[in-house]
Structure formats: C-alpha cells, structure tokens
Amino acid sequence: MPSNNAPPERLTLDRLLTPIGTALLVTDEEGVLRAFNWTDYEPAMLAWIGRHYPKAKLVEGRSPAAVRDAFEAYFNGAAGALESVPWKASGTPFQLKVWEALCSIPAGETLSYAGLAERIGRPTAMRAVGHANGANPVAVVVPCHRVIGANGSLTGYGGGLPRKRWLLGHEGAPFKDRIAA
Template identity: 65%
Template sequence: MTKSLPDALILDRVETPVGVALIVVDEAGVLRAFDFADYEARMRRLMGRHYPGMDLTPGRAPEALRAAVTRYFEGDLAAFDGVAWATNGTAFQRQVWDALCTIPAGQTLSYKGLAERIGKPSAMRAVGLANGSNPVAIVVPCHRVIGANGSLTGYGGGLPRKKWLLSHEGAAFKDAAAA
C-alpha cells in the first residue's frame, strides 16, 4: 500500500492449523508482516532490510486482526478483506503485491498471468521474485500463484503449507505428491 517508516513494530504470535503465525504490526495496528514461526529468521532479516535498526517488540496485535486470522483458518475466506497493511518494498514489488490482492480466494493465477495483469508480460521472473518477497503472506495472497501448468511451485512458507492453504480455499491445482 504505502511506503512509510513506523515508530515501532510489535510482534504477536497466533496459533493456526498450519503453525504459529507471526503478526507484525506498527503502532497504529497496521499489518507490516505475516509469516510463520518456522520462518522467523527469514522474516526478521526482511524486516531488518525494510525497517533498519528497528526492533520487533513482543506484544499483541489488535483484536480485530487476531480475530481475522482465526476466522480465515475457520473457513471465512473473506476475513482478511479490509485488513490494513503497509510495506516498504520497491514500487514494482508493491505493484505486484497489489495485483496479488485481486486474486480471489479459491482461484489461482500463473506467474505469467500475474505479469500480464500488471501490464508487464515479459517480467515473469521479476514477478516471481516480488511474489517471493511479499512480507504479508496470506493477507496478500502470494500462495495463489502457481505454475503455468497448474502445479504448485515455490512458496516461502513451504509447499506443504501452500497446498494446505489452496485446499482450504478450494482452489484447483496439480498436486505432484498425489500423482
């Protein structure tokens, strides 16, 4: 959404069916990062690049955000609609992340399709890199991007988690493990 530096970053942890979610919000309660505890080191490195010198202080995210996380995992696939988020990526990354938000739950899009959606059809590799750098996973649904042939491809949270999320949302994809 916008590029700005917060005054403080608060790190909360919420249990989900696919692991402990890490929720980073700023002092106004705006979501700055969403990841999982098994990838905490990577998330901290990313936060350090986007917010140099800023510590993550343990605390509690706003109840509305915590409730949205719970509702999503209980099956309310629209639970993250309207969640305020902000990032400090490049203009291109933010363009890709905004485009990710146009992929409805239960649907997927290829990297090529995403590149076309932002008007840069030859930028598939750059789109893939931006997709993989998304700091607000699930809320900005990078898991909904799959290979051109419908197969699961890389996911920062791991392919088993991507498979779970897409299955949870009712999306169609090729599952190589089931073949």
C-alpha cells in the same frame, strides 16, 4: 493505512497458533500489518525487519483485535476474512505493483505467473513477477500462495509447499498436486 509515510517507531510481534504452524504477525502503532511469516522462518523475518525498519523497536505483544480476529476467522474457515486487514509493505515500486495485483486474486481462485505478469501490464516479466511474489513480506494477506504454474501445478512457496497446498485447499482453489513417485 497509515496517514503518512513515516517509518514505524514501534512494531508488535504476535504469535498465532494455526492448523499449519505458529504464525508471526507484525503490526505497527496504527494496527497495520507490516510483516507475516511462520516461526520456522522467524530469523529471516527478523533480519528483514531489521533491514527495512532499522529504527523501529520490536516488542512482543498482541495484534489489534481487528487483525487477530481476521486471521482467526480465516483459519477457522472464512476464506475472505483477510481482505479487510490493512497492510503496508516496504518494497520497490515494481514489487508493490505485483503485491497489489496479488490482492486482486480472490480466495478460491488461482493465477499463473504469466497471468499475473499480464495483469500488471508486463507480459514478458514472468521471472521478475516470480521474484517479487517470493519477496512478499505480508504473505497470506497479500495472497502469493494463489500463484501457481501455467499448467495448474503447485510451484514454490516461501512457507513451504505443504502450507501452500493447505492454504489453497482451505480456500477451495483448484490446483494440480505433484505427488512424489
């Protein structure tokens, strides 16, 4: 994590080919992940960066080796490889609390929205937890894909349900797949 709370002056945008599309990794000067998304959501991610880091210069380049290597290891089968990736997200105190709690869900496990709300001490805040989950700017590292419905079924995912299905299957996590009739 950065040693201060000053906003980054420079952000580097890296593109990484994965089995489920090209990932966008945005890191700051200290090698901390500030944003993650997929190329099909690039315009929305760039708009988000512009709102949260308006003074930062965004340049195309390569992520630090530790970050890139962790993502490559994850997509090559090491489900826990992203746990070491440093991240910092811009969000409300409630969102940050939810995102920290998401990091307590290990690879290969899932949790319901109700379970996540209980984990942060707000058992009736399931909807707010869902909104915070959906606003996560550093997906996969902050594993919002590990949150599923109370009945074990797949629920929405910002990167699309096919990616969520792949990520959970890749990690060996249990879930009920909704098959279209």
